[in-house]
Amino acid sequence: MANQKSVRSKRKTGNKPARPRMADVGKLAGVSACTVSRAFNSPETVRPQILEKVHKAAKELNYSLNPAAKALRLQQTHIFGVIIPTLNHAMFAELVNSFQSTLSESGYAPVIITTGFDNRNIFDHIRAIVERGAEGLLMVGRVEDPRVREFIERSHLPVVTTYSYLEDESIPSIGFDNYQSARQSVDYLLALGHTKIAMIAGPSQGNDRQQSRIQAFRDAREMAGIKEEWPVVENAYDSAYASGANVMHSLLVSHPDLTAVVCSSDTFAIGALQEAKRMGLRVPEDVSIIGHDDFELAQLLDPALSTVKVPAAEMGKRCAEALLNAKVGNNPIVSRKLNASLILRDSAAPPKTKTKAA
Amino acid sequence: MANQKSVRSKRKTGNKPARPRMADVGKLAGVSACTVSRAFNSPETVRPQILEKVHKAAKELNYSLNPAAKALRLQQTHIFGVIIPTLNHAMFAELVNSFQSTLSESGYAPVIITTGFDNRNIFDHIRAIVERGAEGLLMVGRVEDPRVREFIERSHLPVVTTYSYLEDESIPSIGFDNYQSARQSVDYLLALGHTKIAMIAGPSQGNDRQQSRIQAFRDAREMAGIKEEWPVVENAYDSAYASGANVMHSLLVSHPDLTAVVCSSDTFAIGALQEAKRMGLRVPEDVSIIGHDDFELAQLLDPALSTVKVPAAEMGKRCAEALLNAKVGNNPIVSRKLNASLILRDSAAPPKTKTKAA
DNA sequence: TTAAAAAGCGTAATCGATTACGCGAAAGTA
DNA sequence: TACTTTCGCGTAATCGATTACGCTTTTTAA
Numbered sequence: 001m002a003n004q005k006s007v008r009s010k011r012k013t014g015n016k017p018a019r020p021r022m023a024d025v026g027k028l029a030g031v032s033a034c035t036v037s038r039a040f041n042s043p044e045t046v047r048p049q050i051l052e053k054v055h056k057a058a059k060e061l062n063y064s065l066n067p068a069a070k071a072l073r074l075q076q077t078h079i080f081g082v083i084i085p086t087l088n089h090a091m092f093a094e095l096v097n098s099f100q101s102t103l104s105e106s107g108y109a110p111v112i113i114t115t116g117f118d119n120r121n122i123f124d125h126i127r128a129i130v131e132r133g134a135e136g137l138l139m140v141g142r143v144e145d146p147r148v149r150e151f152i153e154r155s156h157l158p159v160v161t162t163y164s165y166l167e168d169e170s171i172p173s174i175g176f177d178n179y180q181s182a183r184q185s186v187d188y189l190l191a192l193g194h195t196k197i198a199m200i201a202g203p204s205q206g207n208d209r210q211q212s213r214i215q216a217f218r219d220a221r222e223m224a225g226i227k228e229e230w231p232v233v234e235n236a237y238d239s240a241y242a243s244g245a246n247v248m249h250s251l252l253v254s255h256p257d258l259t260a261v262v263c264s265s266d267t268f269a270i271g272a273l274q275e276a277k278r279m280g281l282r283v284p285e286d287v288s289i290i291g292h293d294d295f296e297l298a299q300l301l302d303p304a305l306s307t308v309k310v311p312a313a314e315m316g317k318r319c320a321e322a323l324l325n326a327k328v329g330n331n332p333i334v335s336r337k338l339n340a341s342l343i344l345r346d347s348a349a350p351p352k353t354k355t356k357a358a
Numbered sequence: 359m360a361n362q363k364s365v366r367s368k369r370k371t372g373n374k375p376a377r378p379r380m381a382d383v384g385k386l387a388g389v390s391a392c393t394v395s396r397a398f399n400s401p402e403t404v405r406p407q408i409l410e411k412v413h414k415a416a417k418e419l420n421y422s423l424n425p426a427a428k429a430l431r432l433q434q435t436h437i438f439g440v441i442i443p444t445l446n447h448a449m450f451a452e453l454v455n456s457f458q459s460t461l462s463e464s465g466y467a468p469v470i471i472t473t474g475f476d477n478r479n480i481f482d483h484i485r486a487i488v489e490r491g492a493e494g495l496l497m498v499g500r501v502e503d504p505r506v507r508e509f510i511e512r513s514h515l516p517v518v519t520t521y522s523y524l525e526d527e528s529i530p531s532i533g534f535d536n537y538q539s540a541r542q543s544v545d546y547l548l549a550l551g552h553t554k555i556a557m558i559a560g561p562s563q564g565n566d567r568q569q570s571r572i573q574a575f576r577d578a579r580e581m582a583g584i585k586e587e588w589p590v591v592e593n594a595y596d597s598a599y600a601s602g603a604n605v606m607h608s609l610l611v612s613h614p615d616l617t618a619v620v621c622s623s624d625t626f627a628i629g630a631l632q633e634a635k636r637m638g639l640r641v642p643e644d645v646s647i648i649g650h651d652d653f654e655l656a657q658l659l660d661p662a663l664s665t666v667k668v669p670a671a672e673m674g675k676r677c678a679e680a681l682l683n684a685k686v687g688n689n690p691i692v693s694r695k696l697n698a699s700l701i702l703r704d705s706a707a708p709p710k711t712k713t714k715a716a
Numbered sequence: 717t718t719a720a721a722a723a724g725c726g727t728a729a730t731c732g733a734t735t736a737c738g739c740g741a742a743a744g745t746a
Numbered sequence: 747t748a749c750t751t752t753c754g755c756g757t758a759a760t761c762g763a764t765t766a767c768g769c770t771t772t773t774t775a776a
Contacts, residue, residue, distance in 0.1 A: 019762095021761095021762055021763080022762070022763060022764095023762080023763095031725075031726085032726050032727080033726095033764090034725075034726060034727080034728095034765080035724085035725060035726075036763095037763060037764055037765085038725085038764095041763095041764080045723080045724075045725090046725085047723090047724065047725090062509070062513065064485065064488060064513065065489050065762090065763075066430070066761085066762050066763070067429075067435070067488075067489050067490055067491040068426050068427075068430035068435065068491060068761080068762080068763095069430050069731090069761070069762035069763045069764085070489075070762080070763055070764080071426035071430075071491075071731095071763095072424070072426035072427050072429075072430050072730095072731050072732065072762080073731050073762080073764050074731085074763085074764075075426075075731075077425070077426065077490070077491075079469065079490060086455060087445060087451045087452075087454055087455040087458070088451055088452050090446075090451075093445045093446060093448075094445075094446050096445055096470075097445040097472060100445070100470055100472055101472060101474075104471060107486070109469050109470065109471055109486070109487070109490060110469070111437065111467050111468070111469050112454075112458055112467065112468060112470060113458070113462060114455060116459075127422065128467070129467070130422055130425075131422060131423050131425050131428075132425055132435070132437060132467060133425040133426060133429075133435075133491075150420075151420070154420035155420065239654060240654075241654050241655050241658050242654070242658070245658060270655065270658070271658060274660065277660065278660070296597060296598075296599050296600070297599050297655075300599050300600065300603060300628070301632070302632065302635065302636070377732095379731095379733080380732070380734095381732080381733095389755075390756050391732085391733075391734090391756095392733090392734080392735080393754085393755060393756075394733090395733060395734055395735085396734095396735095396754095396755085399733095403753085403754075403755090404754075404755085405753090405754065405755090408754085408755090423732090424731085426731080426732080427731070427732035427733045427734085428732080428733055428734080429761095430731090430732080430760095430761045430762065430763095431732080431733050431734050431735090431760075431761050432733085432734075432761085433761075
C-alpha cells in the first residue's frame with residue numbers, strides 16, 4: 001500500500017501530468033475504481049446518485065479510458081488490419097472507404113498499411129499490424145509467401161483477401177474473377193471482328209490479378225485461332241494516366257495495324273483515349289478501347305468508355321461484414337464470388353475493314 | 359502459484375487454444391519470461407546459446423507479442439488517428455497515402471475514421487479513436503466544436519489539422535490558404551476580362567475550406583467593382599463528376615451570359631468541361647473553366663485544365679513528420695503554410711467580347 | 717418485528733510484457 | 747588461493763481496467 005502510494009506521488013512529480021485512472025476518478029467521487037468501471041459499463045448496477053458523482057468526477061478530471069489496459073483485460077482492440085497496395089488509386093480508396101464505413105457501424109476501425117504493390121515485405125507488414133492489435137486482416141489478392149500462410153493458420157485470426165476471387169485458396173476470398181473480367185472484354189472485341197488487339201496491363205510480378213488478366217488475353221487469342229502474338233505492355237500505376245498515354249503512343253507507332261486496346265485499369269484507358277484523340281485517331285472508329293474498373297469518370301468521357309465494372313464498394317463492405325461476423329458470431333468466413341461485368345458504352349466498335357479499303 | 363496454475367490449465371481446456379505468452383516461450387526454452395523479453399528487446403544482454411533457444415521456442419509456438427500488454431506497460435501504441443471526410447476523393451486519398459507511408463518509416467500506422475463531410479459527430483469520433491490508443495491526431499480543416507478543443511487541450515495529445523492553413527487557431531495547422539487559392543483563380547479570370555463568373559463549390563456547411571473559397575470569390579467581385587451578384591452553386595461530392603456536369607448545364611441555361619466558371623474541385627471542373635463540350639461550347643473560347651486540386655488527369659484533358667495545384671502528398675508527409683517529432687523529440691507542432699498555386703493551362707482565356715460581336 | 721432476498725459496493729486477482737533489484741556464478745586481480 | 751568485479755538471469759512489482767466473490771446495507775416477505 002505504501003509502495004502504491006509512493007508510486008502515485010512519483011506520477012505527480014513527473015513533468016507531464018499523469019493521465020487520470022479509474023482509481024483517481026473514484027477517489028474524487030468517493031468510490032472505488034471498480035464502481036467507476038461499473039458506472040461506465042453497466043450503469044444499471046450503480047445507484048443514480050453515485051452514477052452522477054462518477055460522471056462529474058470523470059468530466060472534471062477529463063478522464064478517458066486507457067485503451068491498452070482495456071484491451072489487455074478484454075483481449076480485444078476493435079481494430080482490423082488492412083494491407084493494401086496503395087490508397088492512391090480510386091479503386092482501392094473506394095474499397096477501403098467502404099470497408100471503413102461498414103466497420104465503424106460496429107465500433108471497429110481499420111489500421112492501414114500500404115505495400116506500394118510490393119509484396120516482398122508482406123510478412124513483416126502482417127506481423128507489424130498484428131502486433132499493433134489487429135483482430136483480423138484484410139489483404140488484396142493471392143498471398144504467395146508461405147510464412148504468411150503459416151502465420152495466419154497458427155494465429156487463428158480471421159483473414160480475408162479481396163479483389164480476386166480464388167476458389168482454390170486456403171485463405172477465404174471475396175472478390176471477382178479477374179480472368180473472366182478480362183476475358184469478357186477480349187471476347188467482346190473478337191466478336192466485333194478485331195483480330196489485332198493490344199493490352200496495357202499493370203505490373204504482373206507477384207500480382208495474381210494482372211497475371212489472370214494477361215492469361216485471359218492470351219487464351220482468348222489462342223482460342224480464336226489467331227497465331228500471331230498480341231502485344232502486352234506492363235507498366236506501373238504511378239502517374240497512370242500519363243503512362244497510359246505514353247504506352248498508347250508507342251503501341252500505335254510500333255503496331256500501326258492495331259484496331260483495339262484492352263486496358264487493365266481505367267486510368268490507363270483514359271490516358272490511352274486522350275492520346276489516341278491527340279494523335280488524330282477517332283475512337284472507336286479507328287481504334288477501340290476497353291477499360292477496367294468503371295471509374296465514375298468513364299461514362300463522362302467522349303466517347304463514353306466501355307469498361308468492366310468492378311464492385312469496389314461491395315467488396316469493402318462484404319469483407320468488413322465477413323470479418324465482423326467472424327468476430328462476433330464466430331462464423332467462418334466463406335469465399336464469395338462477386339460480379340464484374342462489362343459495361344458497353346461507346347469506345348468500342350467493329351474495326352474498319354482496312355484490307356478492303358486499302 | 360496453485361491459482362496461477364489452475365488458470366493456465368483453464369486456458370488450455372478452453373475451445374480456443376490460448377495464445378502463447380512470454381512465459382510459455384520461456385518454459386519451452388527453459389528460461390524465465392523476463393529473459394524472453396530481453397532476448398527480443400536487448401539481445402546483447404543474453405547469452406547467444408540462450409538466445410537461440412528462445413528464438414527456437416518462439417518460432418515453435420508461433421509466438422507473437424501481445425500488443426495490449428506492451429502498450430499498457432510502455433504507454434505507447436504506435437498509432438496515430440486520422441479523422442478525414444472521405445477516402446473516396448483523390449485529394450484525401452493521396453494525403454492519407456502519403457501520411458501513412460511517412461508514418462510507417464518510423465513504425466507507426468494510422469487508424470482511420472471517415473466523417474463523410476459531416477462534422478457533427480467529430481467529438482465522438484475523436485473519443486473513439488483516442489480510446490483505441492491513438493497517440494496523436496490528424497484532422498482536416500477548422501474544428502468548431504468547443505468540446506473537441508477542450509478535449510484536445512486537456513488530453514495533451516499532439517494534434518495537427520491539415521488542408522487549411524489557419525494562423526489564428528489554437529490547434530496547429532499544416533496546409534494552404536484556401537482563400538488565396540480561390541482568389542488567385544478569380545483574380546486571374548478578372549484580369550483576363552471576365553465580368554460574369556460562376557462558382558461550383560462543395561457544401562460549405564461546417565466546412566471552412568469551402569467558406570473561404572466562396573468568400574474569396576465574392577470579395578474578388580466586390581473589389582473589382584462589379585455590382586451584380588455572381589452565382590455560387592454548392593453541391594455534394596458524391597458522384598462529383600456527374601454533378602459538376604449537371605450544375606454546369608443548369609448554369610449555362612440559366613445564365614447564358616456566363617463567360618467563366620471557377621470550380622472548387624477538379625472533379626467538378628472535369629464534369630463541367632465535358633458538359634460544356636457536350637453542349638457545343640468551346641473551352642476556353644466560349645467559356646473558361648478553372649479547377650482546383652490539380653488531379654493528374656487535369657493536364658491530359660482537352661483542353662488541359664487550368665487549376666490550383668494543392669500539395670496533397672506534401673501535407674500528408676509534413677503532418678506525419680510533425681506528429682512524429684512531437685512524439686519522439688517532444689517538439690511542439692508549429693503551423694505551416696504551404697503553397698497552392700494556380701497552374702495555367704488551356705482551359706481559361708479572355709472572354710469573347712459579345713457586345714461588340716453582337 | 718424478524719428473517720430472507722436482493723441490491724450496491726469494495727477487495728483482490730487477473731490480463732501479458734517490462735524492468736528495477738538482487739542473487740549467484742564466472743571472470744579478473746592481487 | 748582469496749577477493750573483487752562483471753555478467754547473466756530470475757523474482758516480483760508494475761501499467762490500468764475488469765470482474766468473481768463476498769460483505770454490508772437495503773428491501774421484501776412472512
